[in-house]
Amino acid sequence: MGGFYIFLIPFGIFLFFLLLSSFFIVKQQTAALIENFGRFSSIRNSGLQFKIPIVQRIAGRVNLKIQQLDVLVETKTKDDVFVKLKISVQFQVLREKVYDAFYKLQNPHDQITSYVFDVVRAEVPKMKLDDVFERKDDIAIAVKQELNDAMINYGYDIIKTLVTDIDPDVQVKAAMNRINAAEREKVAAEYEAEAERIKIVAKARAEAESKRLQGQGIADQRREIARGLEESVDVLNNVGINSQEASALIVVTQHYDTLQSIGEETNTNLILLPNSPQAGSNMLNDMIASFVASNQIGEEMRKRNESDPKMGNPKSTRKKPPSASDPEVGF
Structure with a gap:
């Protein structure tokens, strides 16, 4: 009897573990495949499941979540530039x-990788390097379409394909950076030239306006000087000084005023030659002599015109006007 109990204890333990192995758990978003002696039996979804011990076994589990596979493909473009593309494939069972x-x-990963290589190496060699960057979405669409047509028969749905990286050769990238830098320098030079042109035009307009206002100021100044001289002559005439004497007095006064103003400037570099105490007197005498000579010439011409009966014919009466060197004219 004791031997029977000794045999029963191990058998009970065996039955306990056998019963325990009949239950299994399937996680969320996972499917378990059950086989009966190596032959497919059923698919179990998430939760607590039961299988027949010894007869049934779990052949495998399939992940139903969305998965991502990154594939790095190196190929050549139409303009003979080697480039590496990173294709990210999102798929689901x-x-x-x-x-x-x-x-x-x-x-399945190897299968998807093979199709990605095939599509990328068929599409990229048709494009130039710049087109690869601009049309990366077209490459992704082509990969997705090809993968969908091939993998749907195996129970895989291609959710999305993305071209996540485009990496040309190092020397090509350096050349592209130089081209980009040169292009930006060109644009910067054009903007700087345009700014300089605007400055020059604005400066020229300002100078033109300044010259116009300066000329207007000089004209106003001369007009006021002439008006002042006219008033000065009128004042001198009222006190018995004739026009010639008044003009001479004004000239001498302006001469000495000019010398005085020059002397007040400490930093001036202006030198008047000749400059002597007799300079004003000589200038006055020269002016008086020229006025007297002019009056004498005018008087002589008037007398000759009155004594000539052929006054009506200008050609017959026209004579050489007297000059300062003629013997009739004296100073």
Whole structure:
């Protein structure tokens, strides 16, 4: 009897572990495939599941979550530039096709990688390097379409494909950076030239306006000087000084005023030659002599015109006007 109990204890432990192994848990977003003696039996979804011990076993589990596979492809563009593209493929096993996804493909990642290589190396050589950057979405769409057509038969749905990186050769990138820098320097030079042109035009306009205002000021100044001289002559005439004497007095006064103003400037470099005490007197005498000579010449011409009966014919009466060197004219 004691031997029977000794045999029963191990058998009970065996039955306990056998019963315990009949239950298993399937996680969320996971599917478990059950086989009966190596033959497919059923698909179990998430939760606590039961299987027949010894007869049934879990052949495998399939992840139903969205997965991502990054594929790095090196190829050549149409303009003979080698470039590396990183393609990110987001895919998911269809819940209704778990059987196909598990049994039809040995390694789905390798299968997807092969299709990505095939599509990228078929599309990129048709484009130049600049087009690869500009049309990366077209490459992604082409990869997605090709993968969908191929992987749907194996129970895989391609959610999205992305071209996440485009990496040309190091020397090509350096050349592109130099081209970009040169282009930006060109634009900067054009803007600087335009700014300089605007400055020159503005400066020229300002100088023109300044010259116009300066000329207007000089004209106003001369007009006021002439008006002042006219008033000065009128005042001198009222006190018995004739126009010639008044003009001579004004000239001498302005001469000495000019000398005085020059003397007040300490930093002036102006030198008047000749300059002597007799300079004003000589200038006055020269002016008086020229006025007297002019009056004598005018008087002589008037007398000759009155004594000539052919006054009406200008050609016959025209004579050489007297000059300062003629013997009739004296100073």
